[in-house]
Amino acid sequence: MPEEDDNTVYIGSKPPMSYVLAVVTQFSGDRDEVHVKARGKAISRAVDVAEMVTRDHVEEADVEDIEIGTDEIETDEGDSMKVSSIQIDLAR
Amino acid sequence: MPEEDDNTVYIGSKPPMSYVLAVVTQFSGDRDEVHVKARGKAISRAVDVAEMVTRDHVEEADVEDIEIGTDEIETDEGDSMKVSSIQIDLAR
Numbered sequence: 001m002p003e004e005d006d007n008t009v010y011i012g013s014k015p016p017m018s019y020v021l022a023v024v025t026q027f028s029g030d031r032d033e034v035h036v037k038a039r040g041k042a043i044s045r046a047v048d049v050a051e052m053v054t055r056d057h058v059e060e061a062d063v064e065d066i067e068i069g070t071d072e073i074e075t076d077e078g079d080s081m082k083v084s085s086i087q088i089d090l091a092r
Numbered sequence: 093m094p095e096e097d098d099n100t101v102y103i104g105s106k107p108p109m110s111y112v113l114a115v116v117t118q119f120s121g122d123r124d125e126v127h128v129k130a131r132g133k134a135i136s137r138a139v140d141v142a143e144m145v146t147r148d149h150v151e152e153a154d155v156e157d158i159e160i161g162t163d164e165i166e167t168d169e170g171d172s173m174k175v176s177s178i179q180i181d182l183a184r
Contacts, residue, residue, distance in 0.1 A: 043136040047176040051162045066158040068180070070143045084139040088160070 007031045011038035011046040019049045036088040043086045050088045064091040099123045103130035103138040111141045128180040142180045156183040
């Protein structure tokens with residue numbers, strides 16, 4: 001999974017500040033909207049990142065929309081497994 | 093923190109099915125709206141619970157609104173700490 005794709009930042013298992021920096025970098029360019037996406041246990045970290053960005057780093061940005069869903073992923077054993085997902089849209 | 097308060101279900105560290113059951117029980121009564129709330133690492137589980145309820149258990153229910161925020165909590169040492177929160181409103 002790429003960490004940044006256009007104006008999307010995918011949240012993984014690094015410390016939240018890595019992703020905060022990625023989002024802030026997008027806003028520092030010409031982006032007015034950044035999508036923060038995560039699956040499974042990283043969902044909590046995605047909310048942390050969105051809160052840290054809008055609260056402390058890009059004050060004119062707000063949460064515009066939040067969607068949750070379920071993705072079907074394939075395990076290493078070839079089984080399919082359901083995992084929750086979130087997309088948080090930040091905009092200024 | 094109470095586990096159920098009116099039509100609110102607070103997500104803690106139990107297996108997701110405990111909370112799915114609590115939400116389904118609320119809908120089985122006369123509730124048309126149930127709020128699922130969580131903080132910190134339990135946020136991912138709250139999304140799992142909302143997805144399991146609307147996908148598999150109360151098919152006429154949908155996610156109506158999602159809000160995220162930051163709560164200030166006090167640690168055992170008396171320090172204050174910021175923790176992310178989520179409220180997922182399910183309605184039918």
